[in-house]
Amino acid sequence: MIPPFVVDNSPALMVIVPFVAAFIAPFAGRAAPAVRALVVGGAMAITSAITLILASDVYAHGTRLYVFGAQAATLAVPPDSGGIPVRIMFTVDPMSALMLVITAISAFAVVLYSLTSERHHSGLGSYYTLFLLMVTGILGMVSTGDIFNFFVFLEILSIASAGLIAFRIDGGVAVEAAIKYFVLSTIGALAILFAIGIYYGEYNALNMALIAQRIQFTLLDQLALVLIIAALAMKCGAVPMHFWTPDAYSMAPSSITALLVVASQASLYGLFRTVFSLYNITLNAACVGWLIIILGVLSMVVGVTMAIPQKNVKRLMAYHAISQTGYMLLGVGVGLAVLGNQPLLDAFGYMAMEGGIFHIINHAMYKGLLFLTAGAIFFRIGTYDLNRMGGLGHSMKWTMVFFIIGALAIAGIPPFNGFASKLMIYESVFAFNPVLSVIAMVVSILTLASFVKVFHSIFMGPVLPEYRDVREVPGPMLAGMGILALVVIVFGLFPSVVVETLVAPAAHALADQGMYIAAVIGGGA
Amino acid sequence: MVFFNLPYVAVVVLTLIGLATIVLKRNLIKIFLGITILESAVNLFLVSLGYREGGIAPIYTNAPEGLMVLPTPQALTLTSIVIGVATTALLLSFAIIIWKKYGSIEIGFLRRLKE
Secondary structure, three states: OOOHHHHHOHHHHHHHHHHHHHHHHHHHHHHOHHHHHHHHHHHHHHHHHHHHHHHHHHHHHOOEEEEOOOOOOOOOOOHHHOOOOOOOEEEEOHHHHHHHHHHHHHHHHHHHHHHHHOOOOOOHHHHHHHHHHHHHHHHHHHHEOEHHHHHHHHHHHHHHHHHHHOOOOHHHHHHHHHHHHHHHHHHHHHHHHHHHHHHHHHHOOOEHHHHHHHOOOOHHHHHHHHHHHHHHHHHOOOOOOOOHHHHHHHHOOHHHHHHHHHHHHHHHHHHHHHHHHHHHHHOOHHHHHHHHHHHHHHHHHHHHHHHOOOOEHHHHHHHHHHHHHHHHHHHHHHHHHOOOOHHHHHHHHHHHHHHHHHHHHHHHHHHHHHHHHHHHHHHHHOOOEHHHOOOHHHOOHHHHHHHHHHHHHHHOOOOOHHHHHHHHHHHHHHHHOHHHHHHHHHHHHHHHHHHHHHHHHHHOOOOOHHHOOOOOOOHHHHHHHHHHHHHHHHHHHOHHHHHHHHHHHHHHHHHOHHHHHHHHHOOOO | OOOOOHHHHHHHHHHHHHHHHHHHOOEHHHHHHHHHHHHHHHHHHHHHHHOOOOOEOOOOOOOOOOOEOOHHHHHHHHHHHHHHHHHHHHHHHHHHHHHHHHOOOEHHHOOHHHO
């Protein structure tokens, strides 16, 4: 049914298709906007399809290698190279596949949404170029097996994101946010490049599996680890390096914000990949694990307390995004803290990691959905200010339904997906340290309180006179939100199926460094 | 010994200058210059990693016997320079917009977001 050529070359194709389409889009727009819409929508649909094909292949048959420029795509170590993988390669293991699934679903929903929501704006040629470059960057980051390649995709992602954050200049305010974001992410990227230099100087390798095999955890490795953790924690918006997040999330067009959430999680993936696949048990797992747990708890608490007084609905949601990132750091951090201690890992470590990783995919779905509903409201009434909203539930019924789904999911109310992953985190973290679990529950309650307030001020009350003519947003925007809402509900109704098929393989792939090395270098590792 | 490590000493000095410029200066252009300096420090670090005392260019056709410098760090540096150009261009274009909209590129004026 699917041609073998596509399956075999899917890791390359999923990056090439959006990359090429990015530069076709502006020319297609010269012919007619409809042609551009067709090119962008078509390219994104193809990319998502290829990505899902690859992900399902990985889940069925295990880690996939794609070595660029080799005689055979799976020939990682050429016979004449002395056992060293010399080429750039993509290493797609179940953890990468999970991120691919997230990106495919979110990016497709977002493109469907923005084809309508951005229709009346100017400069759309470059908008879609940058959009598709962002998708390229995310897909490359989560699937590459070469650490310098990771840096390159990270920079593609940062530059495209910065351009899009500043896209609606908005009297210069959006540019302020973009400067903040871009200065920080450039410094972060340079820190990562410095760390890459350290690895290369020590181990003569850029391939992650080879570095992982040779790593010693010397003083230099500790320096590199600190640089990478600091840079990537900043890029995923963890407290205390979070201050770019509310600005960038609130100033970017809403559809882009939904994709920025996925981009932040690609950085989170990079952080987990470094800690687990590169270092694994060579590092002092308890110490680094606690570091990540503390980052997580700080993010949860500071994020939610900063969210409550916000007046701008997107800033509020951005602070909640910080707070939710904390849950992922907490879950995976607990897994890391007990790494190397097999009984504890089996007792609750894997479950904590599964909870954290499950929360990544859930968060991308419901937070993307919430940002898209905020965009839909802005599309009709032209403001994000909560004090100027009210009574929209009378006219925007579908948007209201989607908002309720997203809000209940983020607050962890059954039967939505946020509940499923949070429950896993509560249970497993309670076994590790009850106090952390209690903090997590309190944060969840505050989240619910905050969203009840937001819901009330946006949708409830009498129809305001100035919004008497407000109508529901057009169908394609609803369809974009609908895809995400559907995923939220399905994941919430069948969490055990999702955890078994998608999440548990990812968690085990992440924890098992030997498997990652063996997939690239061979069983002798 | 100091002479042998001179490139690395330069890396540290450049890094410190770059970071100090980013943190202490109030002018956007100067902050962006600080980023460029930091970038040069990292590039210098990469290139000096691959340098071998007395090595020749790593071109294998008709190469004489002897030590070669490592080609990979040079490739990395080239890539990083290209990315740096894109970064700087984007940052400067932000500075242009800020100048047009606010009439100043001092970061003290970048306060509208807070309101």
